[in-house]
Amino acid sequence: MAKISDFLTAREAGLALCHDCHKLIPWQKGHGQGSSICPRCGADVHIRKPNSLNRTWALVITAAILAVPANILPIMQVDFLGSAEYSTIMDGIIYFFEEGSYGIGIIILTASVLVPSFKIIGIVLILLSIHNQWKSWLRHKALLFRVIEFIGRWSMLDIFVIALLQVLVNFGYLTSIESAPAATYFTGVVLTTMFAAITFDPRLLWDA
Amino acid sequence: MREHAEMEAEIDKLDLENIMACPDCDLLLQQVGVARGQKAVCPRCGHMLYSSKKDSVDKTLALSLSGLILYLPANFMPLMTLDTLGLEKSASIYDGVTSLYQHNYFFVAVMVVLTSLVFPLIKLSLLFVVSLALKLQFFPRGLAQFMRYYHHLDEWGMLEVYMVGILVTIVKMNHIAHIQYDAGLLCFIGLLWAALGSSVVLDEHLFWRLIEQKKT
Numbered sequence: 001m002a003k004i005s006d007f008l009t010a011r012e013a014g015l016a017l018c019h020d021c022h023k024l025i026p027w028q029k030g031h032g033q034g035s036s037i038c039p040r041c042g043a044d045v046h047i048r049k050p051n052s053l054n055r056t057w058a059l060v061i062t063a064a065i066l067a068v069p070a071n072i073l074p075i076m077q078v079d080f081l082g083s084a085e086y087s088t089i090m091d092g093i094i095y096f097f098e099e100g101s102y103g104i105g106i107i108i109l110t111a112s113v114l115v116p117s118f119k120i121i122g123i124v125l126i127l128l129s130i131h132n133q134w135k136s137w138l139r140h141k142a143l144l145f146r147v148i149e150f151i152g153r154w155s156m157l158d159i160f161v162i163a164l165l166q167v168l169v170n171f172g173y174l175t176s177i178e179s180a181p182a183a184t185y186f187t188g189v190v191l192t193t194m195f196a197a198i199t200f201d202p203r204l205l206w207d208a
Numbered sequence: 209m210r211e212h213a214e215m216e217a218e219i220d221k222l223d224l225e226n227i228m229a230c231p232d233c234d235l236l237l238q239q240v241g242v243a244r245g246q247k248a249v250c251p252r253c254g255h256m257l258y259s260s261k262k263d264s265v266d267k268t269l270a271l272s273l274s275g276l277i278l279y280l281p282a283n284f285m286p287l288m289t290l291d292t293l294g295l296e297k298s299a300s301i302y303d304g305v306t307s308l309y310q311h312n313y314f315f316v317a318v319m320v321v322l323t324s325l326v327f328p329l330i331k332l333s334l335l336f337v338v339s340l341a342l343k344l345q346f347f348p349r350g351l352a353q354f355m356r357y358y359h360h361l362d363e364w365g366m367l368e369v370y371m372v373g374i375l376v377t378i379v380k381m382n383h384i385a386h387i388q389y390d391a392g393l394l395c396f397i398g399l400l401w402a403a404l405g406s407s408v409v410l411d412e413h414l415f416w417r418l419i420e421q422k423k424t
Contacts, residue, residue, distance in 0.1 A: 020355075020356045020359050163320055164374065203232065
């Protein structure tokens, strides 16, 4: 009688886990990269996410490229009595610190600068560790990935703030706030990093 | 080789109902019951596997319905009104989207409308339909599909992020203009509580088990 302790992972035991409903399904060894249908929920089941490493690399590199215009171009435009002042993400943060609102400054710094760079660097680190087969700190890397998954959406904070300010501070010639080109690139960074976390299969870390 | 073949032949004897695999590290694990308020965690990688939640169907139904009721006022009524030098301007969530669109920031407008309007609505509707069906013991064919869509959309509803965005805006505008808070803000806070709450009280493990049992 086979015991659970005979098998370490589901893959070794000839079982595949459904991504959506987490049901275990028998998997023929020769099936390789093919897919089956989950009997419970109808989703496509793969033994590992298809082409995970390639897709994640592509997405994280795109994110890194988009991060350049996102931070260099202005993200907000303030018109005061006819003269326009453009501010980048960093300008906005510095403004808060100068005004004394350290709390808000830190929140924006975290959401718009720290979180995206943390995500990009974190995913690159994990990808490199899989390619080079670095076996140490596995549990920490698993935790790192879970943190990356969790914080991904918070980078949208700056975008929501600008959307609201654009509507509220709209007093015509007197003063008005508008979004500026970096907004598009920044949204692109958030989107690509979120997708990179979705395409990455964390089980690859443990497939020693 | 022979041992391996023997193992393979006995895979059918493994009770697939009582074992599960960790989604993060693929470790095969014996399922254990968890008491209320406890959670099961993977011993190898620390991923939270499942937790037991009391009255999940009832609570999910109640919270998702509340969210749906609050949805329209929360998003279309003004959140606050800015009053500076005698000029007034109000903003709702929907106004934010139209403003971005009018300024030709189409990609940003689409992302904002999806994450703050479309996906939260779909998530609440899906939870409402599924929990209602489970409560009434009525099992249409699409139920599994609905659960799957909810699972995919889970991280794409960003109402909490919007809430913090509102707070940042308030702090930023506080010394520049007089802020008058409107009914829409109260409704939005309620919507946020309902949406967040419904995803917290949802016990996916239980829901999937119920769907599977009654499907046949």
